[in-house]
Each structure stands twice: as C-alpha cells, then as structure tokens.
Amino acid sequence: MHASPAARFLDASHRIARYAATIPHPAKTPVALPPLDSPQWQSPWRAFAWGLRSITQTILTVVLFVTYLGIGALAHDTHFSLLWALCSTLFVWAGPAQIILITTLGSGATVIQSAIAVTVSAIRLFPMVVSVLPLMRTPTTKRRELVFAAHLTAVTLWVECHRFLPQVPRERRIAFVHGLGCGLVSVCLTANAVGYFLAANLTQTLGAAILLLTPLSFLFSTARNSREVADVVALALGILLYPLAAKMNSGLDILVSGLVAGTIAYGVHWWREVRA
Amino acid sequence: MSFAQLIGDWHALAVLFVAGVVPNQIWRMLGLWFGGGIDEGSELLVWVRAVATAILAGVIAQIVVEPPGALASVPDALRYGAVSAGLIVFLLTRRSIFAGVVAGEVFMLVGKWWLG
Numbered sequence: 001m002h003a004s005p006a007a008r009f010l011d012a013s014h015r016i017a018r019y020a021a022t023i024p025h026p027a028k029t030p031v032a033l034p035p036l037d038s039p040q041w042q043s044p045w046r047a048f049a050w051g052l053r054s055i056t057q058t059i060l061t062v063v064l065f066v067t068y069l070g071i072g073a074l075a076h077d078t079h080f081s082l083l084w085a086l087c088s089t090l091f092v093w094a095g096p097a098q099i100i101l102i103t104t105l106g107s108g109a110t111v112i113q114s115a116i117a118v119t120v121s122a123i124r125l126f127p128m129v130v131s132v133l134p135l136m137r138t139p140t141t142k143r144r145e146l147v148f149a150a151h152l153t154a155v156t157l158w159v160e161c162h163r164f165l166p167q168v169p170r171e172r173r174i175a176f177v178h179g180l181g182c183g184l185v186s187v188c189l190t191a192n193a194v195g196y197f198l199a200a201n202l203t204q205t206l207g208a209a210i211l212l213l214t215p216l217s218f219l220f221s222t223a224r225n226s227r228e229v230a231d232v233v234a235l236a237l238g239i240l241l242y243p244l245a246a247k248m249n250s251g252l253d254i255l256v257s258g259l260v261a262g263t264i265a266y267g268v269h270w271w272r273e274v275r276a
Numbered sequence: 277m278s279f280a281q282l283i284g285d286w287h288a289l290a291v292l293f294v295a296g297v298v299p300n301q302i303w304r305m306l307g308l309w310f311g312g313g314i315d316e317g318s319e320l321l322v323w324v325r326a327v328a329t330a331i332l333a334g335v336i337a338q339i340v341v342e343p344p345g346a347l348a349s350v351p352d353a354l355r356y357g358a359v360s361a362g363l364i365v366f367l368l369t370r371r372s373i374f375a376g377v378v379a380g381e382v383f384m385l386v387g388k389w390w391l392g
Contacts, residue, residue, distance in 0.1 A: 063373060077345025081284025084292060091297045096332045101296045103335045106344060111295050119299035121328045127321065129307025143308065150308040151301070199346065205388050207346030209381055212358060215336045219359070220366050220376040222332060234326040238333025243341055245334070257334045262327030269322055 032057060033167045047172035051179025054164055060156050061187055063221065067095055068188040070214035072195025074099065077211060078106030085192045093185065094154050096121050099214055104254060117254050128158045135165045136173040149174055152181030155225070230269035237261035350384060351391070358384035 033050060034040040041047060055061045068089065075085035080102060088098050097118045104114040129150050136149060160180060168176045199207050219239075226232045238261040245257035339347070340355050347355070362380025369375040 059374075066377065074339070074344065077347070080288060082282040084284045084288050087289060088292055088296055091293075092300050094300050096328075096335075097296060097300050099339075100331065100335050101292070103338055103344075105291065105295070107338065107342065111291050114291075115295035115299055117331055118295055119302070120324065121331055122300040122303045123321075123324045124303075124328055125300060126303040126307045129304050130310075133308065146308055147305075150304045153304060153307075202346075204346045204349045205385065208343075208350045208388075209385055211339070211343070211345060211347040212350075212355070212381060212384055213377065215339045215359065216362050216377045216380045217373065218332065219336050220362070220371070220373040222329065222336075223366065224371045224373055226329070230322060230326045231329055234329035235333045238330030239337045241330075242334040242337035246338070246341070254331055254334045254338065258327050258331030261330035261333065262323065265326040265330065266323040269326070270319075 033164070036167065036169050041169045041172050044172060044175040047168065047175035048179035048182075050168075051164075051176035051181075052183040054160070054176075054180050055183035055187060058160060058163075060159065061184065063217065064095075064156055064184060065187055065191045066213055067217045067221075068191035069195035069198070070210060070212075070217060071095065071098055071102070072192035073199035073207065073210040074102050074195075074214050075192070076196045076199035077207070078102050080106075082193065082196050085196055086189055089188050089192050090185065093151065094122060094125065096218065099218065100254070109254075113252060113255065117258070120258070125153065128155070129153045132158050132161050135161055136170075136177060138170055141174070145174060149177045149181070152177065152185070156184060157181055228269065229272060230265045233268050234262050234265035237264055350388060354384060354387040354391070357387065 033054070040050070071089070072082075072085055075082075075088075088101065092098055092101070100117050100121050101114055104117055105111075109117075132153055133146055133150065136146065157177070157180065161177060164176070164180070165173050195210060198210055202210070219235075222235055223232075226235055238258060241257040241261045242253065245253040245260075248256070340359055343350070343355065350358075358380045361383040362376040365379035366372060366376030
C-alpha cells in the first residue's frame with residue numbers, strides 16, 4: 001500500500017484514476033476496434049487509420065474542439081496572426097501553455113516572463129511522457145521512433161492512450177498513436193481557424209461568447225482533473241490571488257500569484273501528509 | 277482581413293518558438309530520455325504541479341478580470357456572474373464540463389440581451 005512517493009508518482013493506474021473522470025461513461029462507450037488478432041492490424045498504415053478514426057470515439061474530441069475554438073478567438077483578439085495561432089497548436093500542442101503564452105504576451109509581459117510561466121506549466125508533460133511511452137515500447141523499439149509520440153503527448157492523448165492501447169497489438173501501438181494524435185491535432189487546427197474567423201466576423205456579443213469559452217473550459221476541465229487537495233487549493237487560490245497580484249503591477253503578476261498560491265497549496269498537502 | 281494579417285510578423289513567430297515551443301518540448305524530450313530511471317523527489321513535483329495549476333488559474337482569472345477584445349464589452353458583473361453560474365451548474369451536475377460551459381455562456385448571452 002505504501003509505495004515510495006516516486007513510485008506512486010510514476011504509477012500509471014494512480015494517474016488514470018486522477019483523470020478517469022474526464023471520460024464520461026467508460027462502460028457505456030465501448031471502444032470499437034478490431035480484435036487483437038485481426039488481420040486489420042497487419043499493416044502499420046491500417047493501424048494509423050484506426051488511430052485516426054478513434055477520435056470519433058471520445059467526447060474529449062468535442063471538449064478539445066471547443067477549447068481550441070476559444071484559443072483561436074483569443075489569439076485574434078490579442079492581435080496574433082492566424083499562422084501564429086496554428087503554429088502554436090502544431091508545435092506547442094498543450095492548451096494551458098498556449099493560453100498562458102497568448103495572455104501573458106498579449107498583456108505586455110516580456111518574452112522571459114512568458115517563457116518562465118510556460119516552462120513551469122509544461123513540467124506536467126514530463127510525468128505524462130514518462131508514463132505513456134512504456135505502453136508503446138517493444139524490446140526492439142528505438143528511442144527516435146518514440147520522438148513523435150512524445151511530441152503528441154498532452155493530457156487528452158495521454159488519457160486516450162490508457163483507454164485505447166490495451167486493445168491495440170503492441171507492435172502497432174506507435175502507428176496507432178500517431179494516427180490518433182494527428183487526428184486530434186487536425187481537429188484543433190480546424191477549431192483554431194474557425195474560432196479566429198468567428199472572432200473576426202461575429203458581432204461583439206457573439207465574439208465575447210467565444211472568448212468566454214476559454215476561461216470556462218479551462219476552469220472546469222482543471223477542476224475536474226483536480227483529485228488531490230493540493231490541486232483544488234492551487235486552483236482556487238490561484239484565481240483569488242491573481243487580482244491582488246495584479247494590483248502590485250510588477251509585470252510578474254501571473255508568476256507571483258502562481259508561486260504564492262502553488263506554494264500554499266503544497267503547504268496544505270504537506271501538512272496533511274505529516275498529520276496522516 | 278489581409279493576407280499579411282493572417283501571416284503576421286516573423287518576430288512574433290520567433291517569440292512563439294522561444295517562449296512556447298522550447299519550454300514545452302524540453303519537458304517532453306526529458307521524459308523520453310530519462311523516463312526509465314527517474315527517482316527524484318516527488319515532493320518537488322507535487323509543488324511544481326501546484327504552482328503550474330495556480331499559474332493556469334491566474335491566467336483564467338486574468339481573462340475574466342482584464343478581458344481581451346470583444347469580451348471587454350461585457351460588463352464586469354456579467355462576466356463574474358457567468359463564471360459563477362457555470363461553476364454552480366458544473367458542481368450540481370457532478371462536474372460536467374459541458375453543462376458548466378453551456379450554463380456560463382447562456383448566462384452571459386441572456387444577461388447581455390436583457391441589459392440591451
């Protein structure tokens with residue numbers, strides 16, 4: 001029961017439990033894939049196609065679409081170009097990092113300040129990559145074959161890998177993940193472009209409605225993923241402390257409120273661990 | 277909207293690379309490289325995750341408190357009300373992201389229409 005904290009941190013089942021709530025009704029949404037021994041899996045291209053098709057098997061695709069619709073609109077109203085928004089989706093491929101980048105740069109933070117905020121937000125990708133790649137590895141897999149899968153890893157893909165991969169033959173899993181990832185990236189690029197043009201052409205009220213999607217979807221998806229007390233405290237305090245930090249007008253508002261709220265949240269976690 | 281507007285300037289793309297792409301890919305590639313043998317203090321990672329969540333929370337607050345573009349046309353009270361209404365529905369529906377987002381949007385649109 002009491003594995004070392006590091007082992008617990010890397011334990012995939014623990015992580016699935018943390019994010020399991022993002023999958024609405026696992027039992028009611030059976031994954032429609034061919035059986036493991038089907039000849040369908042003989043070609044890597046077929047496996048890629050099955051991965052691509054699997055984006056229709058999850059409600060998270062809709063959540064991603066809405067989120068990236070908002071990111072596209074946010075990019076427009078913060079005066080970034082469409083190409084910039086598409087490149088950020090293609091090369092950054094992490095929603096939280098993208099809105100942190102757009103919002104901080106848009107409100108006049110320096111490149112260094114934005115880079116620090118984004119770097120901290122991106123650390124969460126590290127344990128995700130660590131836990132998801134072993135699912136695809138075979139004894140003969142070379143590290144470079146996993147580079148693209150590592151790039152595609154973000155919270156949605158990570159959740160879906162744990163759901164789909166047990167039903168994919170191990171030697172076809174990399175191709176399947178490439179298909180799944182490319183499908184999700186395509187959905188998000190489309191959403192970015194649609195959101196960008198809607199923000200440019202809609203009436204002010206509807207434009208505001210699309211911009212409001214970003215804080216709403218990120219607030220609720222983060223709240224939904226918050227299983228531990230530290231996460232809930234960090235989320236709530238982070239929101240409450242930001243207006244105070246903004247009053248100091250240091251230009252480091254986000255970093256200051258993030259550091260203070262995050263450290264208090266960690267303190268709560270630590271205090272509970274000590275008492276337990 | 278002109279073609280040049282869609283492309284933007286190279287400076288902004290360079291900033292995207294430095295402040296956006298590199299900070300994300302570093303962590304993914306570290307995960308790829310050292311994934312097998314990490315055994316570092318997970319307490320540090322708990323703290324890091326809490327700070328990362330709080331930074332994201334701060335950005336969410338920033339968009340609502342100091343709204344960009346068209347969202348600035350919505351009065352303060354209506355924006356805060358929309359987020360609160362969404363949050364209440366989210367909690368009442370056993371954490372349905374979809375219900376929360378729809379409730380927040382409907383609150384904002386109805387409020388805007390009602391205010392004229």
